[in-house]
Structures are given as C-alpha cells and as structure tokens.
Amino acid sequence: MADAYADLVAEGWLTARRGSGTLVADRMITQPISAGSAAEPSCDPRHDLIPGSPDLSTFPRAAWLKATRRALAAAPDDVFGYGDPRGRPELRAALADHLARARGVYVSPENVLICAGISHGLQILSKVLADRRAKNIAVESYGLERYWELLAAAGLHTLPLPLDTHGTDPVPPVDTDAVLLTPAHQFPVGTTLQRDRRTAVVDWARRTGGLILEDDYDGEFRFDRQSVGALQGLDPNCVVYLGTASITLAPGLRLAWMAVPPMLAEQAAATKGQIDSCEAVSQLTMAEFITSGGYGHHVRATRRRYRDRRDALVAALAQHAPKVRVIGTAAGLHTVLGLPPGTEQQVLQSTARQGLKMVGLSRYRHERSSSPMADGLVVGYGVPSDTAWPRALSALMQVLS
Known part of the structure; x- marks a missing residue:
C-alpha cells in the first residue's frame, strides 16, 4: 500500500506534506489544444452546402431492402464469384433499357460497363486513351480538379475549353484526342450545352476520330421541362456515356456505369x-430496383423535393437579396450566385461564421483557364434534410442580405 501511495505522489495525483498527511492534489484540468490557433477558435459548420451530394436521409431503405431480398433469392451461385469485369449481366440489361427510356442512350448490354463511380470510370478511360497513344484531352474551364488529376496521372494533358455567355464552347483545339463534358448541367456553372454546340462537338469527333466523354451530371434532375437527352444519343460510336447512382441514390453504394462505343468495349473491360x-450483390439489387420500378419512383420523388428547395432558394433571394444574380437553376442539386468582383472570399468568411460549409466558384477554375468568370458562390441544396434546409437557407440569407 505504501508503494502505491508513493507512485500516486510521484505522478502528482496526491500530495504528501510533513505534518499534514497525504491529500488529493489540486490539479488544474486543461483542454487539449486543437489544430487551430487559440486566438482563432474554429466552429464546426452546422449546414453542409457543398455541391455534389444528395440528401442521404432520403435513401429508400425499405424499398432497397426488399429489392435485395428478391435479388438474393433469385441469384445464381456464380454471383459470389469474381465474375465478368463488365459487371453483372442483370444490371447491364436493366441499365440499357432504363437509359434508353430516361436519357435517350443507345447501347446494348454487352457494351455497358459497371464501375464504382465517375472517378473510377475516368481512371479506366484515361488508361484506355493513354494505351491508344492519346496525349491531349480538352476539359471545361470549370470542373472538378480530381478528375483532371486522374487524367494527368495517365499522362494526358488537360486543355481548358473557352467559356462565354452561352456556356462552354466544346469544339477542342487542334491536336486534341478527346473531350470531357458535362452537357446536361455543367458542373459547377449550371448551363446546359446548347443544341448547335452539341452538334458541333459530335461533328468534331466524327471528323477527327476524337472521343467525347459525357459525364451526365444531374441528367435526371431537370426541373423546368423534360430532361435534355444525352449527347451519346447523337452518335453512340464516338461518345462514352457516364452515369452514376451517387446523386440519385447515395455515393456509398459505389455504383456507376458507362455506355462504351463498340470499338472500345473490349479494351475498356x-x-x-x-x-x-x-461488389456483385449491390449490382443485383440495383437491377431489381430498376426493373421493379422502384428506381424511377425514387428519382421522381427526389426530383420534386430538390425542385422545392430550388424554388425556396430563388424566392428567398428575390425577397432578401434581389440584386444577387442566380445562375443555373434549371436542373440539379446546386446553383451559382453571382457576386461583385473581389468579394468571394469575404462572403465565404461570412458564411463560415454563420455555420455554413460552402465553396466559391473560383475553387473549380482550371489553372490554365483563359475565360475566368466573375466571383460567385456555389450553393448545394442537396445535402441538408427537409427539416434542416429552411435553417440553412435562413443563415445564407443573413449573409447575402
């Protein structure tokens, strides 16, 4: 016992003073030092308004569980093997039918390739292009840096396309082997590729033998009218169509797909x-979810939900910040708010103080872009739940008004 007391005294938990006995030490409890400066405490954002993600609380758990049970009950034994690198035939057949009806994509199941996300698809395609001795790929002036990095990792040089008041000018410069586009709802600017420009870039591909990589971003979330058909429908032989369940369902499923031209299908696989x-079971579940009509029902329901959020944002801006210019509201889970020149960083600091996690438009600009846009705020309204969105919108209006 004496040794135990001695250890506690040595460690500072007890004090032993002659004539006073042994007492519990008066220790000051200190807080751990965070990564930030003590003079500049950081606050966790209450609302995530970063674009590119859906409301995960709307994932159709019950319907997905039923689809999983039905899919597993009918699954052949080979589903638990390594399988075809193209993906499960059940899902490829279901997607070929769904994409034809919903997006105007013309592809046979043999030329559908299942992948784990758009990034995974681009990783595959960039290697295919590099193996075919491609050197240059044109990209939009504003987009996702991680996509450009994937292409660069395969040895491809990314060349930013011109940008004007009508959106991206998609016809690439000379010596370009491929072009990456988001024609349905350009990310992040929000424009839709115009009819004459869609035709022009397909004509370029036919004339030069170039390849168009179509990221169908927000293709199923058009609000003002019928969704614009996929670019791939104009010529399936020169366009690779890329779609994903990350926005329509959830990114955690790791399910995406490509419609590959016949000449590239074998090499891509x-x-x-x-x-x-x-993973095969999720593929079977997705196939069942599509063929049973559950996927279409979910997309229609979430489309209405996001349209309501878009409408609430536009109405709030008209009331509280009528001078703010709104860009790209026709589709998708985000919009861009134009800001006065030189104010983007200041506004972002203000939104952070209001507990909003946001990014500015300049964050997505290609470093070699010669067509910079004015300052802007990219507002993603997909992530907050239905109950959280009004509070997030109110905090945003406090900044902009």
Whole structure:
C-alpha cells in the first residue's frame, strides 16, 4: 500500500506534506489544444452546402431492402464469384433499357460497363486513351480538379475549353484526342450545352476520330421541362456515356456505369479487370430496383423535393437579396450566385461564421483557364434534410442580405 501511495505522489495525483498527511492534489484540468490557433477558435459548420451530394436521409431503405431480398433469392451461385469485369449481366440489361427510356442512350448490354463511380470510370478511360497513344484531352474551364488529376496521372494533358455567355464552347483545339463534358448541367456553372454546340462537338469527333466523354451530371434532375437527352444519343460510336447512382441514390453504394462505343468495349473491360471490380450483390439489387420500378419512383420523388428547395432558394433571394444574380437553376442539386468582383472570399468568411460549409466558384477554375468568370458562390441544396434546409437557407440569407 505504501508503494502505491508513493507512485500516486510521484505522478502528482496526491500530495504528501510533513505534518499534514497525504491529500488529493489540486490539479488544474486543461483542454487539449486543437489544430487551430487559440486566438482563432474554429466552429464546426452546422449546414453542409457543398455541391455534389444528395440528401442521404432520403435513401429508400425499405424499398432497397426488399429489392435485395428478391435479388438474393433469385441469384445464381456464380454471383459470389469474381465474375465478368463488365459487371453483372442483370444490371447491364436493366441499365440499357432504363437509359434508353430516361436519357435517350443507345447501347446494348454487352457494351455497358459497371464501375464504382465517375472517378473510377475516368481512371479506366484515361488508361484506355493513354494505351491508344492519346496525349491531349480538352476539359471545361470549370470542373472538378480530381478528375483532371486522374487524367494527368495517365499522362494526358488537360486543355481548358473557352467559356462565354452561352456556356462552354466544346469544339477542342487542334491536336486534341478527346473531350470531357458535362452537357446536361455543367458542373459547377449550371448551363446546359446548347443544341448547335452539341452538334458541333459530335461533328468534331466524327471528323477527327476524337472521343467525347459525357459525364451526365444531374441528367435526371431537370426541373423546368423534360430532361435534355444525352449527347451519346447523337452518335453512340464516338461518345462514352457516364452515369452514376451517387446523386440519385447515395455515393456509398459505389455504383456507376458507362455506355462504351463498340470499338472500345473490349479494351475498356480488360482495363477495368486490371484495376478493380465492383461488389456483385449491390449490382443485383440495383437491377431489381430498376426493373421493379422502384428506381424511377425514387428519382421522381427526389426530383420534386430538390425542385422545392430550388424554388425556396430563388424566392428567398428575390425577397432578401434581389440584386444577387442566380445562375443555373434549371436542373440539379446546386446553383451559382453571382457576386461583385473581389468579394468571394469575404462572403465565404461570412458564411463560415454563420455555420455554413460552402465553396466559391473560383475553387473549380482550371489553372490554365483563359475565360475566368466573375466571383460567385456555389450553393448545394442537396445535402441538408427537409427539416434542416429552411435553417440553412435562413443563415445564407443573413449573409447575402
């Protein structure tokens, strides 16, 4: 016992003073030092308004569980093997039918390739292009840096396309082998590729043998009218169509797909087999979810929900900040708010103080872009729940008004 007391005294938990006995030490409890400066405390954002993600609380758990049970009950034994690198035939057939009806994509199930996300698809395609001795790929002046980095990792040089008041001018410069576009709802600017420009870029591909990579971002979330058909429908032989369940359902499913031109299908499948495969049970569930009508029902329901959020944002701006210019509201889970020149960082600091996690438009500009846009705020209204969105919108209006 004496040794135990001695240890506690040595460690500072007890004090032993002659004539006073042994007492519990008066220790000051200190808080751990955070990564930020003590003079500048950081506050966790209450509302995530970063674009590119859906409201995860709307994931159709019950319907997905039923689809999983039905899919597993009918699953052949080979579903638990390594399988075809193209993906499960059930899902490829279901997607070929769904994409034809919903997006005007013309592809046979044999030329559908299942992947784990748009990034995974681009990783596959960039290697295919590099193996075909491609050097340059044109990209939009504003987009996702991680996509450009994937292309660069394969040895491809990314060349930003011109941007004007009508959106991206998609016809690439000379010596370009491919072009990456988001024609349905350009990310992040929000424009839709105009009819004459869609035709022009397809004509370029036919004339030069170039390849168009179509990221169908927000293609199923058009609000003002019928969704614009996929660019791939104009010529399936020169356009690779990329779609994903990350926005319509949830990114955690790791389910995406490509409609690959016949001339590239075999090479793309072989390349995917070298990189990675995709979990089979989720593929079977997705196939069942599509064929049973559950997927279409979910997309229609979430489209209405996001349209209501878009409408609430536009109405709030008209009331509280009528001078703010709104860009790209026709579709998708985000919009861009134009800001006076030189104010983007100041506004972002103000939104952070209001507990809003946001990004500015300049965050998405290609470093070699010669067509910079004015300052802007990219408002993603997909992530907050139905109950949280009004509070997030109110906090945003406090900044902008």
